[in-house]
Amino acid sequence: MELGLVGLGKMGGNMRERIRRAGHTVIGYDRNADLADVHSLEELVGKLEAPRVVWVMVPAGAATQSTVDELGELLEPGDVVVDGGNSRWTDDEKHSEELAAKGIGFVDAGVSGGVWGLQNGYALMVGGDAEHIAKVQPIFDALKPEGDAGFVHAGKVGAGHFSKMVHNGIEYAMMQAYAEGWELLQAVDSVTDVREVFRSWQEGTVIRSWLLDLAVNALDEDEHLERLRGFAQDSGEGRWTVEAAIDNAVPLPAITASLFARFASRQDDSPQMKMIAALRNQFGGHAVEKK
Numbered sequence: 001m002e003l004g005l006v007g008l009g010k011m012g013g014n015m016r017e018r019i020r021r022a023g024h025t026v027i028g029y030d031r032n033a034d035l036a037d038v039h040s041l042e043e044l045v046g047k048l049e050a051p052r053v054v055w056v057m058v059p060a061g062a063a064t065q066s067t068v069d070e071l072g073e074l075l076e077p078g079d080v081v082v083d084g085g086n087s088r089w090t091d092d093e094k095h096s097e098e099l100a101a102k103g104i105g106f107v108d109a110g111v112s113g114g115v116w117g118l119q120n121g122y123a124l125m126v127g128g129d130a131e132h133i134a135k136v137q138p139i140f141d142a143l144k145p146e147g148d149a150g151f152v153h154a155g156k157v158g159a160g161h162f163s164k165m166v167h168n169g170i171e172y173a174m175m176q177a178y179a180e181g182w183e184l185l186q187a188v189d190s191v192t193d194v195r196e197v198f199r200s201w202q203e204g205t206v207i208r209s210w211l212l213d214l215a216v217n218a219l220d221e222d223e224h225l226e227r228l229r230g231f232a233q234d235s236g237e238g239r240w241t242v243e244a245a246i247d248n249a250v251p252l253p254a255i256t257a258s259l260f261a262r263f264a265s266r267q268d269d270s271p272q273m274k275m276i277a278a279l280r281n282q283f284g285g286h287a288v289e290k291k
Helices: 010-021 041-047 062-074 089-100 114-120 130-143 159-187 194-200 210-221 237-247 253-264 271-284
Strands: 002-006 025-029 053-056 080-083 105-112 123-127 151-155
Touching: 002 010, 002 041, 010 025, 010 114, 010 130, 025 041, 041 062, 053 062, 053 130, 062 080, 062 089, 080 089, 080 130, 089 105, 089 159, 105 130, 105 159, 114 271, 123 130, 123 159, 130 151, 151 159, 159 194, 159 210, 159 237, 159 253, 159 271, 194 210, 210 271, 237 253, 253 271
Parallel strands: 002 025, 002 053, 053 080, 080 105, 123 151
Antiparallel strands: 105 123
């Protein structure tokens, strides 16, 4: 099938390649002309045959809103817009209502996989009407990992991004636990090879995970993480997870503490945040601050 893809950065560019490898046609637009196949959203829409599907992979907030607004003027009834960025679920409800008034479908897609998605596939959590999701299903099938897992129709509009938000909140807590354990191991005299302790956990233990594998990768590159500053940003989804927990009276002590730990990293050079920064760089290509 044909797909219009808006936003060809670290995620979008790899997604375009994976979809093309599956035999689909992708027409990509990005403000960076060196990455783009077309030079405007209008040109992108004009090259797609109706009914069209346009997938948006731009930063949440104003950038997504302006893109959805412009697509709403360019697309026709029966077309579908997919927001695959990290938008807040409440924005999805707004976008869906605005596009529905013009006969245009809307699907929100939480996408996990980072810079490794091209090779391994992307986990997809989507929200929206079944008829709209069906129009996009061949693209979801191309992006997801091989096998039965990796894709879920999580519910109505907003459910995909809400699920991805909770996923990221859990990710915060898991990364924090590895970081705290790493700092404690580093602090004692009796443990002389912390990196190999982490490596020993990769097989046969209950805490083995892809994040642990990435931690070992980071330690192989910089055994004591001496080249990193202990600073880690938060993407916003950790905050939204905690806010949703408050709204629904659901206790999230581990996730909340992990979010506050990132705030602490902005006050001093935290050893734990060196590991958090290293892990974010490993799985998502997020920028790190060097000493």
